[in-house]
Amino acid sequence: MTAVLDNSAKFAEYAHPEVLVSTDWVAANKDLPGVVIVESDEDVLLYETGHIPGAVKIDWHTDLNDPVTRDYVDGQAFAKLLSRSGISRDTTVVIYGDKSNWWAAYALWVFKLFGHPDVRLLDGGRETWISEGRELTREVTSVEPAEYPVVERQDAKIRAFRDDVLKHFGNPLIDVRSAVEYSGERTHMPDYPDEGALRGGHIPSAKSVPWARAAGEHGVFKSRAELEAIYLDEIGLKATDQVIAYCRIGERSSHTWFVLNYLLGLPGVRNYDGSWTEWGSLVGVPIVKGNEPGPVPAKR
Amino acid sequence: MTEQLASVAALIEDFTSLGVKDRLMLLLEFSDNLPELPVRYADHPDLLERVEECQSPIFLFVEVDEQNTVHLFFTAPAEAPTTRGFASVLHEALDGKKAEEVLSVSEDFPNQLALAEAVSPLRMNGMRAMLRRIQRQVAEKSA
Numbered sequence: 356m357t358a359v360l361d362n363s364a365k366f367a368e369y370a371h372p373e374v375l376v377s378t379d380w381v382a383a384n385k386d387l388p389g390v391v392i393v394e395s396d397e398d399v400l401l402y403e404t405g406h407i408p409g410a411v412k413i414d415w416h417t418d419l420n421d422p423v424t425r426d427y428v429d430g431q432a433f434a435k436l437l438s439r440s441g442i443s444r445d446t447t448v449v450i451y452g453d454k455s456n457w458w459a460a461y462a463l464w465v466f467k468l469f470g471h472p473d474v475r476l477l478d479g480g481r482e483t484w485i486s487e488g489r490e491l492t493r494e495v496t497s498v499e500p501a502e503y504p505v506v507e508r509q510d511a512k513i514r515a516f517r518d519d520v521l522k523h524f525g526n527p528l529i530d531v532r533s534a535v536e537y538s539g540e541r542t543h544m545p546d547y548p549d550e551g552a553l554r555g556g557h558i559p560s561a562k563s564v565p566w567a568r569a570a571g572e573h574g575v576f577k578s579r580a581e582l583e584a585i586y587l588d589e590i591g592l593k594a595t596d597q598v599i600a601y602c603r604i605g606e607r608s609s610h611t612w613f614v615l616n617y618l619l620g621l622p623g624v625r626n627y628d629g630s631w632t633e634w635g636s637l638v639g640v641p642i643v644k645g646n647e648p649g650p651v652p653a654k655r
Numbered sequence: 656m657t658e659q660l661a662s663v664a665a666l667i668e669d670f671t672s673l674g675v676k677d678r679l680m681l682l683l684e685f686s687d688n689l690p691e692l693p694v695r696y697a698d699h700p701d702l703l704e705r706v707e708e709c710q711s712p713i714f715l716f717v718e719v720d721e722q723n724t725v726h727l728f729f730t731a732p733a734e735a736p737t738t739r740g741f742a743s744v745l746h747e748a749l750d751g752k753k754a755e756e757v758l759s760v761s762e763d764f765p766n767q768l769a770l771a772e773a774v775s776p777l778r779m780n781g782m783r784a785m786l787r788r789i790q791r792q793v794a795e796k797s798a
Binding site: 398399400403404414417420453 | 740
């Protein structure tokens with residue numbers, strides 16, 4: 356049982372229009388059975404200050420990351436989380452959030468690690484909803500718990516580990532961090548806390564495309580033509596390329612993963628969530644400093 | 656061991672006596688009640704110190720008056736409720752206290768609120784940084 360698609364002309368141009376919905380769609384469909392709206396933000400309290408009526412919250416730190424191992428939750432924990440969020444395997448899940456859907460895209464990527472069939476983003480996220488003067492509420496959403504099956508994560512298709520990156524050299528890598536992180540001037544985002552990396556710079560041969568270039572006003576995705584101008588014309592990606600995207604801990608690159616995978620339809624795009632906090636501290640891996648991608652290392 | 660400041664002890668008690676969910680709700684309450692910036696700072700953002708370690712922009716200003724009493728001022732956007740909440744808790748704990756009392760507060764205070772489980776350990780870095788910056792400014796201004 357899948358909810359109707361959003362047939363907006365803008366979405367129809369993307370390779371996979373079925374993964375996006377508009378604010379109008381959410382307003383019209385959010386209370387239908389089989390539809391659950393999820394808010395996922397950077398700030399753990401933002402949902403509580405006001406959310407789309409009926410939406411539930413899933414937090415990237417406290418819900419999606421394993422509290423002990425540096426990894427995502429396992430099938431058991433994911434099933435528990437989704438069950439208490441009122442989501443079953445055939446639910447249409449629509450995720451929205453702050454900061455141009457940066458964290459929403461990350462949550463969607465984790466949903467896809469578990470192969471949840473129908474999960475979409477609200478184009479423009481929280482900011483667009485608010486900019487249109489739509490209703491927010493602090494009312495606690497009452498959730499009818501659902502039965503979500505225990506499904507084990509399938510990492511291989513959309514997630515890259517460091518060994519995958521070493522084997523990937525010669526294929527395109529996209530670094531989605533800020534220019535100063537890419538050059539190695541600093542190891543974390545300006546104005547953000549430092550999770551720590553021992554070296555500054557980027558993975559050799561990676562091209563720099565800061566993630567937010569894919570977002571337009573109020574955080575909506577740019578049109579397909581605009582995205583192609585950036586990723587295909589300017590960066591030189593080809594429609595058949597296998598791409599790995601990374602950032603600092605894999606959240607910003609989820610946004611780029613979403614764009615390359617669903618909006619441009621590139622095959623086999625993976626997100627390297629170990630990202631710079633891992634690569635920048637790994638013993639013996641090659642690094643390039645400065646603004647140039649640098650030479651392509653031999654595959655290992 | 657030095658005795659804990661009463662306001663600090665009370666806040667630790669308030670937070671730790673609650674379940675994880677309610678702890679977050681209490682932080683929201685603090686966030687909602689962060690005092691407005693007085694006009695003299697609202698008009699002079701250059702006087703405020705930015706807390707770089709915080710994920711969201713927050714600025715703070717510390718005054719130590721002739722009686723050696725500390726006054727704290729913060730400003731952070733509504734879109735950063737967690738950061739506002741941290742600032743508001745520190746305001747409740749430290750505003751109106753003597754400089755030496757503020758300096759006596761353990762750097763471990765943010766950890767003792769048991770918020771890490773509710774907001775994640777990483778997010779607590781911002782609150783620890785805020786406390787460090789307040790204590791540094793108090794030390795400079797009361798010297």
